[in-house]
Amino acid sequence: MEFLIVSTLNGVIYGMLLFMVSAGLTLIFGMMGVLNFAHASFYMLGAYFAYTLSGVFGFWVGLIVAPLLVGVLGMLVERYMLRRVHAHGHAHELLLTFGLAFIFEELVKLFYGDFPVNYQRPEALDFSIFHIFGTAYPFYRIFIGVVALAMFLVLALLLTRTRIGMVVRAAERLPETARALGHNVPAVFLGVFGTGAALAGLAGAVAGAFFPTNPNMALELGVIVFVVVVVGGLGSLTGSLIASLLIGVFSSFAVGLDWSLAGALDVVGLGEWARGVGGLLTMTLSSISATVPFLLMLIVLLLRPAGLMGAKN
C-alpha cells in the first residue's frame, strides 16, 4: 500500500513536470509542423535566466520574467531563423533546431561554467507539506504539480474557448484560408513559437530550483520529452498530458519492482536455470527503469502510429 501510494504520487508529479516541458513542444509541432529539437534548450535557458534574475530580484521575479525572456528568444529564433529555412521543408527546420540545441548548450557553458549553478528554491517554499508513511514530502514537488496543472487549464481554455484560440486553430488547420480571411498567419506562428518556448522556460524556472540547474539538463530531458510527444500524439495537448502521467507513473513503479525474466520463468520451473545463465535473464526491471518510456513509445507506435490522442488514428 505504501509502495502504491508513494510511487503514484512521485510518478504523477514527475509526469506533470514532463508535461510542462512537452506542452510547448507539442503545441509548436501541432501548429507549425516543426519538430523543435532545441525545445529542451529553452527549458535549460529558463532555468539559467531564472537563476540569474533570482540572484538580483528574488525568486518570484525570476520565475515570471525568465519565461518571458525565453519566449522573446523563441520569437527571435522563429522570425530570423526558422522562417528563412521554412521554404526548404521540414528537414531543414529540424536540422536548424538540432544545431541550435548544441549551440545553446555550449553558450551556457561559456557563460555559466561547466558545473551546476546554485539555483535554489526560496526558504518560504522549502518545507515538507506532509508526512506519508513516515517520509517527509517536500512542498515544492506539489508546487511543480500545481503550476503544471494551472498551465494545462489556461492553455486548454485559451485554445478552445477564446477568439485567439480559434484563429490559432484555423491557422493550423487551413493556413491558406485563414490568410484569405485576413488573418496574419506568420504572426500567429510567431506567437505560437514564442509561447511554446516560454512554457518550456517556465518549466525550467520552476524545475531548475528543484533539480540541479546544469548545462546537461537539456540533454537529460530532451529525449524523454520527445517520447512524451510521440506517445501522446503529435500536436495533442491532452495526449501529452496523458502520456506524461503514464511515463511518470510507469518509471516510478518500475524502480520498485524487482521483476526479471528469471522471476517470470519461475512459474514454469525454469527460474533456477535462468539465474544460472544470468545476463539478460536476471536483469531486474528496476535497473532499466529509464528504458520504460522508450518501451512504451515502441508499443504505442506499433499499435497506434499517430499516438494515443493523435488526429490520424
Next chain:
Amino acid sequence: MSRFITSAAVGIAMAASVSAAQAEPLKVAIIESLSGPQTSTGRLLATATEYVLNNVNEQGGFNGDSIVITEYDNAGDTSGAATKFREAVADGAHVVVQGASSAIGGQVTEDVRKHNIRNPDNPVLYLNIGAEALALRGEKCHFHAFHFSTTAPYRTGPLVKVMQQEGELGKRVYSINQNYSWGKDMQQAILDNADEYGYEVVDTVLHEVNRIQDFSPFVAQIKSANPDSVITGNWSNDLLLLMKAVGDAELDVTFGTIFMDQPGNVANAGDVAPGNYVANSSNIELLENDFPEAYREATGHYPVFIEPGAVNGISLFAKALEQVDFGGGDIDVNKIALAMEEVSIDNGISEMHVRKGDHQAVMPIVVSRVETGVKYPVDDTDYGFKPIEVVSAENAIFPVQDSCRMRRP
C-alpha cells in the same frame, strides 16, 4: 622560373638546417571530453595536465625544446576518442592523456595497445588520470598504460573503514550505483567489505547513468530498506539528485561517496551536504606547500575534485622525464615508461610511485567529511572537506589482478 627554383631550394635548405638545429619536441595529446555532458570532468583534467606541463616548459621544457601540448576534443564518446587518437598519432604524439570516463579510457588504452603492436618502433604512452574501472588495470592492462587514478575497491575500503571508526556506518548499508562497469565495481567493493567492517548490505541497486531526473522512487526503496548509511559511487547529477531527494524525504542516513567533492555538489545539496563522507586520493586541506595557491594563480581556482590527483600523476610523469636524456635526439617512449616505474614523488601527503605489476599509482586515500571551519571552503559556501583520516597505501590498495598479463618490451 629559375628564380623560383632557387628560392625554393634555399627554402628547403633553410628548413633542413632549422630542423637539424632543433630537437624533437615531446608531443603530449590531451584527448578529453571538452564538449558534451562530461565537459565538467574533462575540462578539469585538461587544466590540471596543462598546469604541470606548462611548469615543465617554464623550467626549460624537455629534450631541448618545449613540450608541445595539444587538446583534442573527443566530445564525450568512444568513437570520437578513436578518431582523435588517430589524429593525435598523425600529429606525432608520444603521449596520450585521458581521464574522463572509463568507457573512453577503455577505448584509448586499446587503441594505444594496438598501435604499439603495429608500430613497435614508434610506441605511444597512455596516461590515465581519471578512468577508474578495474578492467583497465586487469584484462586491459599493458606496458604502455599508466593509471594515476584509483579504483572502486581502492576508495571503498578506506571509506567504510573510516566511517565505521567514526561510528557513522552503522550495521545496515545500502548500495546504490550506476549500471555500468564503474557502478558494478563499486557494488562489488561494497559487498566485499561487509564482513571485515561488520555491516550487512541491505539492498543493492544499479540504475541507469545520467538518465534519471527524479530519484524519489529510489528514495522510497531506500526508506523501506531502513539503512544507516548509503554508499554510492554516483557522480555528477546522479549523486546530486540522489542526495537532494534523500534530503527532501528527511531520511536520517549518512552518505559515503566517491565524488562528493565535484564542484557544485555541496552548494546544490544544501542542508543535506554536511556530515557526509568522500574518499579521494588527495585533499588540499592537508597540503602544507604552496601548490594550492600556485594552482589558483595559474588557473583561477583552487585544485578540487580530480585535479590534485591528476596533477600528482602528471607530476610523476614529469619527474620521469627528468631521469631520461635523449640529448636532443629522437624520443624513446619506452625509456620514459621504464623511468616512470622507477621514480617516486612526494604528493604533499605521502610518497607516491607506480607499481610494476599493473602500472597502478600507489598512494594513500584521504577520507574527508563535509564540515564548516575548513581552510578551503567550496562553492561559495562555508562548507569544505575536512580530512578525517589518511589511510596508507598498503591498507587501501587492491592487489594486482591475475587478469593483468603485461608484456614488457
